[in-house]
Amino acid sequence: MKKKFLKTLCLTALGIFICSTITMAEEITTSAVIPETSTTVISTTDTTVASTTNTPTDTTIVKKKPKIKSTIKKISLNKTVLRLNKKDSRSLKALYTDKKKEGIIWVSKNPSIAKVNKKGIVTGKKKGTTYVYCMSKSKKVKAKCKVVVGNFKYMAVTFDDGPSPYTKKLVDSLKKYNYNSTFFVVGQYVTAKKSVLKESFNNGNEIGSHSYDHAKLTSLSESDIKSEFNKTKSVVKSAIGIYPTLIRPPYGSFNDTVSKLADVPMIYWSVDTLDWKNRNVNYVYKEIIKSADKGEIILLHDSHPTSVDGFIKALPELNKKGYELVTVSELFKLNKKNLKPGTMYYNCY
Numbered sequence: 001m002k003k004k005f006l007k008t009l010c011l012t013a014l015g016i017f018i019c020s021t022i023t024m025a026e027e028i029t030t031s032a033v034i035p036e037t038s039t040t041v042i043s044t045t046d047t048t049v050a051s052t053t054n055t056p057t058d059t060t061i062v063k064k065k066p067k068i069k070s071t072i073k074k075i076s077l078n079k080t081v082l083r084l085n086k087k088d089s090r091s092l093k094a095l096y097t098d099k100k101k102e103g104i105i106w107v108s109k110n111p112s113i114a115k116v117n118k119k120g121i122v123t124g125k126k127k128g129t130t131y132v133y134c135m136s137k138s139k140k141v142k143a144k145c146k147v148v149v150g151n152f153k154y155m156a157v158t159f160d161d162g163p164s165p166y167t168k169k170l171v172d173s174l175k176k177y178n179y180n181s182t183f184f185v186v187g188q189y190v191t192a193k194k195s196v197l198k199e200s201f202n203n204g205n206e207i208g209s210h211s212y213d214h215a216k217l218t219s220l221s222e223s224d225i226k227s228e229f230n231k232t233k234s235v236v237k238s239a240i241g242i243y244p245t246l247i248r249p250p251y252g253s254f255n256d257t258v259s260k261l262a263d264v265p266m267i268y269w270s271v272d273t274l275d276w277k278n279r280n281v282n283y284v285y286k287e288i289i290k291s292a293d294k295g296e297i298i299l300l301h302d303s304h305p306t307s308v309d310g311f312i313k314a315l316p317e318l319n320k321k322g323y324e325l326v327t328v329s330e331l332f333k334l335n336k337k338n339l340k341p342g343t344m345y346y347n348c349y
């Protein structure tokens with residue numbers, strides 16, 4: 001009986017040992033299964049290394065895109081301050097040399113106040129102040145413009161009979177206040193003042209034609225009218241790179257023939273200050289302040305120093321009163337009015 005009991009006990013122990021051995025073997029087999037590969041990305045300055053936990057020596061090198069090398073050395077804008085109303089759009093002009101076509105990008109610091117598109121056109125969204133940046137694609141070179149969205153009154157002040165020895169002073173003063181004007185130039189004076197005209201254009205001012213010889217066009221033959229227009233177009237393009245965008249016939253004199261031959265819109269004026277007759281700084285200053293209003297097209301002449309100085313004297317007050325001086329073409333664009341070639345326009349009410 002005792003022997004039988006011991007035999008049974010030994011067999012039971014042997015069974016337990018065998019079961020335990022099988023279980024341990026299964027666990028060892030399970031733990032030896034290769035786990036699913038997990039990937040860790042390690043960033044370095046020049047490369048990205050993708051490594052796997054089970055094969056640390058098996059790596060894949062992914063090169064980053066090469067950094068853009070800046071070929072633009074300097075960018076400047078035609079304005080340091082741009083003022084506009086909510087929902088209005090105005091353009092900024094970037095000046096730079098880009099021989100290798102690196103390209104530029106435009107960015108608004110606060111698009112909820114003013115947004116900017118890839119062409120530098122700024123649109124007011126709500127009242128406030130922000131900044132718009134123009135930078136090279138490498139972001140190594142940039143320029144900025146302060147943008148103020150408010151409640152401004154747009155009008156145009158235009159200048160005839162230049163360019164003259166006084167035009168440079170006028171152009172500098174417009175730039176100081178971030179204002180623009182339209183200059184109706186006499187073709188025969190352009191060649192001697194090409195650099196001033198180019199600077200004026202680069203600052204955002206508009207260049208129009210005032211004929212070549214300041215002739216009364218209605219007294220000329222059709223061929224002579226064409227000559228007055230074409231010669232002026234040619235010298236203006238040689239100075240600024242484009243043809244005049246508007247025409248103001250000398251003395252405001254025009255007829256059906258002049259209208260037919262004009263391939264751009266014609267601009268008269270809504271306010272004649274008579275600055276050519278009353279050559280006095282204070283007189284010109286008072287006339288400008290008295291006549292200032294939304295949509296006006298004011299006539300002055302940069303051929304007279306008293307006109308230039310009277311206008312410059314008026315600038316701080318115009319600025320204080322919320323007037324924004326723009327080119328004639330921009331005035332019509334801001335008022336959503338189209339200009340047609342050969343048609344005469346007197347105001348922008």
